[in-house]
Amino acid sequence: MKTIYVDNNATTRVAPEVLDVMLPYLKEFYGNPSSMHSFGGNVAHKIREARAKVASLINASPDEIMFTSCGTESDNTAIHAAISSVPDKKHIITSRVEHPAVKNLFEHLSKKGYRVTFVPVDRKGMLDLDYLYNSLTDDTAIVSIMWANNETGMIFPVQELSQVIKTKGLVFHTDAVQAVGKLPIDVSKSEIDMLSISGHKIHAPKGIGALYVRKGTRFSPFLIGGHQEGGRRGGTENVAYIIGIGKASELAATHLEEMATRVEKLRDKLENELLKRIPNAMINGDTENRLPNTTSISFEYVEGESILLMMDELGICASSGSACTSGSLEPSHVLRAMGVPFTAAHGSIRFSLGIYSTEEEIDFIVEKLPPIIENLRTMSPFWK
């Protein structure tokens, strides 16, 4: 059975070009980049190259990029760095729709004595900016707002936000894990202090991430150890993976246009065709300010896990915001924060396309999903 992968916001396949450049550093070139000999020094050179490539993707300078093990580590590092550099400040701000890497950390900090403001979103998933601006105080240690939401694809105006926050002299971090590689990003046009990147969302392997730290941002390391990463993160470098995320960043830059054109068209086709063929279906979130690859669609009166498993029988891989898929009993906090009614939240499916998505795959989903929904609805006591 062919795998039809439309779950690229969960993870992406490793690009063959990425794997090719990594392999030599898992085999013959095993030197430690910190060594004095040239066998190690050559590896250090490759890491410098990779750092420059990641920097170039977001128009930063290479020494503003540090490598981490994943997006979650980048988020944790940024937030801890910000709050520990201003220990007297006890207020932190984030949104109600963050990824658990930020959301759960903020909840953890609220138990440690921090006052947390969770900025709400409206029915379309857009951030309440006035609420956010009114929450800013001199006691605020950090504002952390994601660039784009993983479930709905909503894009938040982080550039504008960062400029307002800068005028108040406060620190701004953005979890840009879903935005990098899908949208053009230029940190030089913003006042973002820190920005998180994840490798496996842009066709590098799992286990590598990066954090942009603007020059002059106060920083204290999360992992204390050797002098690596300019003293900002101890630990011998994950060489092959760093080279991998470097190559992936280079590729991502060349794919941005395709994302905004071909991939977006495919997403629109998928969405339009499904809405046309399936009654009582609706898009979650605003269709204007949205990632080009993502759509979250709710099918009323059916449950998401059932839809996913029936699609799985046909090789279609997607995600759901339903309670039953998460191991918790409540539907996604993102959809709940948006006020999506329970009738629809339980039956939400997220499709996230990628540069490897093809028209044939979209046609296949468009053909196969309507009968699945119909079948489940005939089983549902709520369907007339």
Add this chain to the structure above:
Amino acid sequence: MWEYTEKVKDHFLNPRNVGVIENADGVGEVGSLACGDALKLTLKIDGDKRISDAKFQTFGCASAIASSSALTEMIKGITIDEAEKITNNDIAEYLGGLPKEKMHCSVLGRDALEKAIANYRGEPEKRVDGEIVCECFGVTDLEIQRAVKENHLKTIEDVTDYVKAGGGCESCHDKILEIIESVMGTPATEKTRPSGMTNIQKIRLIEETLEREINPELKKDGGGIEFIDFADNTVFVKLRGTCSTCSASQVTLKHYVETRIKELVSPELMVEEVKQ
């Protein structure tokens, strides 16, 4: 991904006895859209109290559908006295087991069966007995006691897996622990008290009230109101249109909106504006 047995997968992908029996002798409906699973069971019962046919309709995940399908297979052809002895564990066992977190799906089946039999016997529709412990999912102390007793549950997580209680805001965890301790220690005392609404019921009623009663009134003056959130008996709203700039909006909010909400939903509710 859940680890479902082949039998669960089979009953999910090829469910038996889907549908509704016309002029059924017993009907049992449990669950709700809000809770994420619901089951409607209809039974045809012969003169000798034998279940000659059973059909189901289920909204829910794979294991909810499989549990319903399994239940109908288990009860067809047996008497209602025999059917009455079926426990949620029997349903799970029939399916070769369910993931622990999915045991509540088997409880859903057992509850629907009980209701259908009571309905056949002409017993009045039982209100939820006991006192609501878990507001998020509307689970009472008696339901939790029963699940603990029948399935020898030892932890809060166990209780959540079987009856969902404690799976939401977690504020009832202490009460659940007390119930577990009391059941494990001395036999729990039976008590019956009509319950209030669950949070989910309240949310739905609030939404309805805002849409049908309040918004049409505000619209007459070019205003409007949006439901944002509900927590701790407080309804968070946002004012729209002329209301958002009107200096008398606080008066509208407290004297009109809150009064109507108290009247139409529940007297303990408060209304607060989400600050712009």
